[in-house]
Amino acid sequence: MTLVCRPTYGKLLSSAPMLAITSPSPSALCPPLPSRLRLKARPFRFGTGGLLALSVPFRAFSVSASASEFPERIGFLGMGIMGTPMTHNLIKAGCNITVWNRTKSRCDPLISLGAKYKASPEEVAASCDITFAMLSDPESAVEVACGTHGVVNGLSPGKGYVDVSTVDGATSKLISEHIKATGALFLEAPVSGSKKPAEDGQLIFLTAGDKALYETVSPLLDIMGKSRFYLGDVGNGAAMKLVVNMIMGSMMASFSEGLLLSKKVGLDPNVLVEVVSQGAISTPMYKLKGPSMVQSHYPTAFPLKHQQKDMRLALGLAESVCQSTPIAAAANELYKVAKSYGLSDEDFSAVIEALKAKQ
Ligand SMILES: NC(=O)C1=CN([C@@H]2O[C@H](COP(=O)(O)OP(=O)(O)OC[C@H]3O[C@@H](n4cnc5c(N)ncnc54)[C@H](OP(=O)(O)O)[C@@H]3O)[C@@H](O)[C@H]2O)C=CC1
Numbered sequence: 001m002t003l004v005c006r007p008t009y010g011k012l013l014s015s016a017p018m019l020a021i022t023s024p025s026p027s028a029l030c031p032p033l034p035s036r037l038r039l040k041a042r043p044f045r046f047g048t049g050g051l052l053a054l055s056v057p058f059r060a061f062s063v064s065a066s067a068s069e070f071p072e073r074i075g076f077l078g079m080g081i082m083g084t085p086m087t088h089n090l091i092k093a094g095c096n097i098t099v100w101n102r103t104k105s106r107c108d109p110l111i112s113l114g115a116k117y118k119a120s121p122e123e124v125a126a127s128c129d130i131t132f133a134m135l136s137d138p139e140s141a142v143e144v145a146c147g148t149h150g151v152v153n154g155l156s157p158g159k160g161y162v163d164v165s166t167v168d169g170a171t172s173k174l175i176s177e178h179i180k181a182t183g184a185l186f187l188e189a190p191v192s193g194s195k196k197p198a199e200d201g202q203l204i205f206l207t208a209g210d211k212a213l214y215e216t217v218s219p220l221l222d223i224m225g226k227s228r229f230y231l232g233d234v235g236n237g238a239a240m241k242l243v244v245n246m247i248m249g250s251m252m253a254s255f256s257e258g259l260l261l262s263k264k265v266g267l268d269p270n271v272l273v274e275v276v277s278q279g280a281i282s283t284p285m286y287k288l289k290g291p292s293m294v295q296s297h298y299p300t301a302f303p304l305k306h307q308q309k310d311m312r313l314a315l316g317l318a319e320s321v322c323q324s325t326p327i328a329a330a331a332n333e334l335y336k337v338a339k340s341y342g343l344s345d346e347d348f349s350a351v352i353e354a355l356k357a358k359q
């Protein structure tokens with residue numbers, strides 16, 4: 001397994017073109033490129049070699065050759081909650097982007113920022129070196145990759161396809177087989193992190209598949225995210241993502257129970273949020289979502305239908321290896337109830353409504 005964080009800070013390089021940077025970054029252990037940090041020169045191409053020097057107002061930092069070159073033409077399919085800000089960040093970084101979305105109007109904001117548009121996944125893949133996809137679920141991921149006018153029809157040797165959707169391993173392997181049959185390379189790269197991290201370029205990529213493609217797209221992953229893991233064979237990235245989201249879904253269900261119980265025994269749930277935030281079970285998720293859950297507001301960052309999909313897929317993964325997951329199974333039931341209440345497109349924190357109705 002390989003974990004790579006953002007570029008190393010503190011070294012000024014003299015060769016290679018200079019790019020203007022509008023903001024410095026804090027010197028954290030794995031410092032993220034700040035979302036305001038923008039490359040002003042045209043992007044590098046494959047195989048230019050050498051090192052990239054970046055000038056910053058107060059300090060300089062280096063980027064290795066492999067982390068400084070962009071593939072020339074990049075496609076992005078799926079302009080939803082996640083795909084839109086991810087594409088936005090690539091455009092802002094100076095990448096040459098072509099977009100497609102089933103509902104065309106969702107491409108318009110990106111087109112107005114300079115993205116090109118093609119009318120099908122096939123046309124995007126045919127016109128780009130690397131194509132990313134961020135789609136709802138296994139069904140849509142397969143349809144876009146392998147369906148009529150799907151990606152495979154536009155791929156050929158020398159190209160690459162990166163699926164960043166959250167799907168199960170079997171789906172990812174199926175897509176991989178179809179992609180590889182064209183001679184192109186495949187990488188699964190689901191992300192941890194939600195709408196705001198996507199906007200801020202702070203996602204965590206859980207990748208697996210063709211290592212050469214991983215290396216080629218690393219500079220792009222570093223624009224969209226703060227770290228990346230390479231996990232080996234196709235299926236491992238999907239599995240890691242599902243395990244993480246299974247934990248998250250159970251945590252949210254448990255947190256919901258706590259909020260409601262505290263209120264019922266006469267405590268202020270807002271104080272519970274504060275207490276939890278200061279202790280050993282503190283997590284950004286509780287602090288972020290707790291106050292709005294207390295108000296019964298669920299502004300959508302991660303749709304509840306997707307969380308339930310991930311619970312379902314994680315339970316399938318557990319079953320495939322005979323691993324007992326009773327907590328996740330119980331939580332999944334709550335997400336199913338919440339869906340039946342019409343809460344699919346609300347944030348997944350709306351799972352609390354399933355418990356209210358039971359009281
Ligand atoms: N939101 C989040 O916090 C996170 C989400 N994820 C995962 O990322 C993926 C996308 O999530 P998110 O952006 O939130 O989801 P959205 O529901 O906002 O977007 C889903 C995208 O998939 C497209 N789509 C759905 N069905 C089809 C289909 N049959 N054919 C073609 N396109 C289709 C939609 O197109 P259209 O606009 O036409 O409906 C849209 O572009 C999911 O797998 C999710 O689990 C991962 C990390 C965080």
Ligand SMILES: O=CCCC(=O)O
Nearest residue numbers: 166192193194245302
């Ligand atoms: O898949 C969604 C993940 C959401 C998050 O990591 O906050």
